[in-house]
Amino acid sequence: MNTYTLSRQIPQALIETGRMQIQEFLNNVSGLEFVMLCSSDGFELALASKKKLENSGKIAAVSSSILAMVSAFISEINLVGCKTISLNAENGHVVLTGVEHAHYPMLIIAVGSPDILMGQMLYAIKKTSASLAQTQI
Numbered sequence: 001m002n003t004y005t006l007s008r009q010i011p012q013a014l015i016e017t018g019r020m021q022i023q024e025f026l027n028n029v030s031g032l033e034f035v036m037l038c039s040s041d042g043f044e045l046a047l048a049s050k051k052k053l054e055n056s057g058k059i060a061a062v063s064s065s066i067l068a069m070v071s072a073f074i075s076e077i078n079l080v081g082c083k084t085i086s087l088n089a090e091n092g093h094v095v096l097t098g099v100e101h102a103h104y105p106m107l108i109i110a111v112g113s114p115d116i117l118m119g120q121m122l123y124a125i126k127k128t129s130a131s132l133a134q135t136q137i
Contacts (some may be wrong), residue, residue, distance in 0.1 A: 014104060014132075015037075015046055017132070019045075020046060020048050021131060021132060022047075023048040025124050026049070026068070028119055029110075029116070029124050030116070031115055032111070032121065033112060034048065035126050036048075036063075036108070037132075038060040038096075039106055040055075043057075043061075044059075045106065060107075063109045067096050067107060070085050077094055082098075083098055086118070092113055092114055093112045093116055093121065095110045095122060095125050096110075097129050101135065103132045108125055108129055116126060
């Protein structure tokens with residue numbers, strides 16, 4: 001039997017690859033404040049941040065739930081494949097995107113300042129997600 005089907009735990013090698021990639025994402029996008037990689041069931045796997053976070057575990061859990069709820073909503077209105085959610089607030093922007101790894105689906109959360117270039121942020125998060133989805137373990 002395939003070892004992927006025996007364990008849902010994400011391999012440490014994939015987490016380390018993710019940690020390096022989200023750190024690179026944080027470093028390459030001006031105005032980005034933090035990036036988190038989470039399991040699809042809402043557990044923090046890796047964090048890259050320019051500011052101190054008090055409740056990163058809660059952020060991971062809530063983000064996973066938000067993506068699941070929006071995916072259900074999208075399905076109800078007959079759209080397919082919710083991959084990215086963008087939230088705009090007075091004091092910043094958040095992007096949540098799924099990492100569609102064949103064996104270990106994950107989620108990336110990125111938070112940016114109010115003056116971040118959203119196009120650059122979206123491009124970089126999609127590039128990071130696609131790279132992680134292709135990672136072979």
